[in-house]
Amino acid sequence: MSIMIYIAVMAGTTYLIRAIPFGFFRKKITSKFLRNFLYYIPYAVLSAMTIPAIFYSTGNMTTAIVGTITAVILAYCNMPLIVVALSATLTAFLTGLFL
Amino acid sequence: MRKNDFLKGMSHGIPIALGYLSVSFGFGITAVKAGLSVWEASLISLTNLTSAGQAAGVDVIASNGTLFEMILVQLTINIRYALMALSLSQRLHTSFTLPKRLLASYGITDEIFGVCAGQESPLKPLYMYGMIFIATLGWVMGTFLGAYAGELLPASVTSALGIVLYGMFLAIIIPPARKxxxxxxxxxxxxxxxxxxxxxxxxxxxxxxxxxxxxxxxxxxxxxxxxxxxx
Structure with a gap:
């Protein structure tokens, strides 16, 4: 089968998953429970995506843990996203040099 | 003021773009190994803008799977975007008309969602466009470079780059968790x-x-x- 057909089907499916709820859901949700649920979802999603995956993200648990600790400390101090993200990378990289 | 929204979105999108650059670099390498051309790999990144879904999609293509399988795989992996889209739909500025919603929905990814959800004020179209623009640029460029240049970067750099996006996630969830x-x-x-x-x-x-x-x-x-x- 043509790769272009695969790509079109893949892209179409992915787009509709995003566009249907985002485009056509116009009402404000009145259910208080549902509003609370949707408020908490982002934090829940990001947390589940990060832990424990972050510990495997560099291919070496030691460098990943050093990077994670760096990120946690800087994030706790309310540093900007880019500073936290790049400092985690830099410390993971530097740790890797000494292993 | 309007231009400012676009620039603000772009600046908030820079860490996302950097993270994407490194992650999609890996995707580019994988896609070429699976038998796709540099252009096909880049086209997948441009039209899908999602990491796990693309990796699984390339697997389906490489194993000559059916289109039904492709749809099912994408639905399973990407259905979380529907939840995120629903969540964001509650916080849009009134200037977000249907065509603008349909345009911006293209760019709802974990990271863009995360940053947008962290904003206090209602989301404006230009803000989202700016963020999506720079993030897509990083995602597609990274794919192209990875597919084209393969393993030019030393392994010590590419492996350390694996933590970029997760570091950003921590920066999004820790400050509000503290409060x-x-x-x-x-x-x-x-x-x-x-x-x-x-x-x-x-x-x-x-x-x-x-x-x-x-x-x-x-x-x-x-x-x-x-x-x-x-x-």
């Missing part, structure tokens, strides 16, 4: 469930794991920590 106990609760429960899934049910796909953990912990938080609506 609000309810968010600390949801973050902790979700993380514990995720660890549990990873080691007790290792065959569960990453996409499914995230959906299960997030839904359970958000239901618990909504039950035990109901918030008074400010809006």
């Amino acid at each position: 609000e106990r309810s968010i600390l609760f949801v973050v902790a429960v979700s993380a514990i469930l995720s660890i549990f899934c990873k080691y007790i049910f290792p065959s569960l796909s990453g996409g499914f794991t995230v959906i299960i953990c997030a839904v359970i912990s958000a239901i618990l938080a909504a039950t035990f920590f109901p918030r008074e609506d400010e809006a």
Whole structure:
């Protein structure tokens, strides 16, 4: 089968998953429970995506843990996203040099 | 003022773009190894803008799977975007008309969602466009470079870059978790469930794991920590 057909089907499916709820859901949700649920979802999603995956993200648990600790400390101090993200990378990289 | 929104979106999108650059670099390498051309790999990144879904999609293509399988795989892995889209739809500025919504929905990814959800004021179209523009640029460029240049970067650099996006996620969830106990609760429960899934049910796909953990912990938080609506 043509790769272009695969790509079109893949892209179409992915787009509709995003566009249907985002485009056509116009009402404000009145259910208080549902509003609370949707408020908490982002934090829940990001947390589940990060832990424990972050510990495997560099291919070496030691460098990943050093990077994670760096990120946690800087994030706790309310540093900007880019500073936290790049400092985690830099410390993971530097740790890797000494292993 | 309007131009400012676009620039603000772009600046908030820079860490996302940098993270994407490194992650999609890896995707480019994988796609070419699976038999795709540099252009096909880049086209997939431009039209899909999602990491796990693309990796799984390339697997389907490489194994000559059916289109039905392709649709099912994308639905399973990417259905979390529907939840995110629904969540964001509640916080849009009134200037977000239907065509603008349909345009911006293209760019709802985990990271863009995360940053947008962290904004206090209602989301404006130009703000989202700016963020999506720079993030897509990083995603497609990284794919192209990875597919084209393969393994030019030393392994020590590419492996360290694997942590970029996760570092950014921590920067998004930790400050509010520090301020609000309810968010600390949801973050902790979700993380514990995720660890549990990873080691007790290792065959569960990453996409499914995230959906299960997030839904359970958000239901618990909504039950035990109901918030008074400010809006």
